[in-house]
Amino acid sequence: PFPSLGKSTGGPAACVLDECAVEEAECWTCERGACETAGQSCDDPNTDAASTLDWSCHCPLPSEGSALRQRAACRLDECTAVCGSCEHGECSATAQACLDPDTALNATGDWQCRCVTPLVGYAVVGAAECSIDECASACPTCANDTCTA
Numbered sequence: 001p002f003p004s005l006g007k008s009t010g011g012p013a014a015c016v017l018d019e020c021a022v023e024e025a026e027c028w029t030c031e032r033g034a035c036e037t038a039g040q041s042c043d044d045p046n047t048d049a050a051s052t053l054d055w056s057c058h059c060p061l062p063s064e065g066s067a068l069r070q071r072a073a074c075r076l077d078e079c080t081a082v083c084g085s086c087e088h089g090e091c092s093a094t095a096q097a098c099l100d101p102d103t104a105l106n107a108t109g110d111w112q113c114r115c116v117t118p119l120v121g122y123a124v125v126g127a128a129e130c131s132i133d134e135c136a137s138a139c140p141t142c143a144n145d146t147c148t149a
Contacts, residue, residue: 016047019055038071062086063105075103078111087111094127 020042
C-alpha cells in the first residue's frame with residue numbers, strides 16, 4: 001500500500017520507504033518538504049517498507065533541536081554552540097559560569113558570564129568583574145543584621 005523503492009536481478013527486490021524522500025501525494029505518512037521548508041533536515045532512521053511514521057526533523061548547526069513527525073523548535077545556546085556570536089571560553093577561562101538567558105534563534109549576543117559563589121557579579125558578552133559580598137558570604141541568614149563590607 002506504500003510507495004516503496006527497490007530493484008533486484010534474479011530474486012525479490014529489497015524495497016525501502018524513505019518517508020523523507022517520497023512525494024506527499026504518494027504516501028500518507030510522508031511529509032516531503034516539512035523539514036526543508038523550515039531550513040531543517042529530515043531523517044528516516046528505518047527505511048523498511050513496514051516502518052512508517054518514524055521520520056524526524058533536525059535543526060541545522062549550530063542550533064539544536066529535533067522533533068518526531070513535525071518541524072523542530074530550534075534553539076541556540078550561545079554558551080555551548082560554536083558560532084560567531086557565541087561564548088568562546090571567556091567564562092571558563094576566568095572560572096565563571098556561562099548563561100544564555102534566551103536561546104531563541106534570533107536572540108544572539110546576550111550570553112553572560114556569571115561569578116561563582118561566594119563571588120558576585122556578571123557581565124553580558126564577556127568576563128565579569130567579580131567581587132565578594134562579605135555580608136552574604138559570612139552570614140547568609142543574617143538579613144536583619146547591619147553589616148558593612
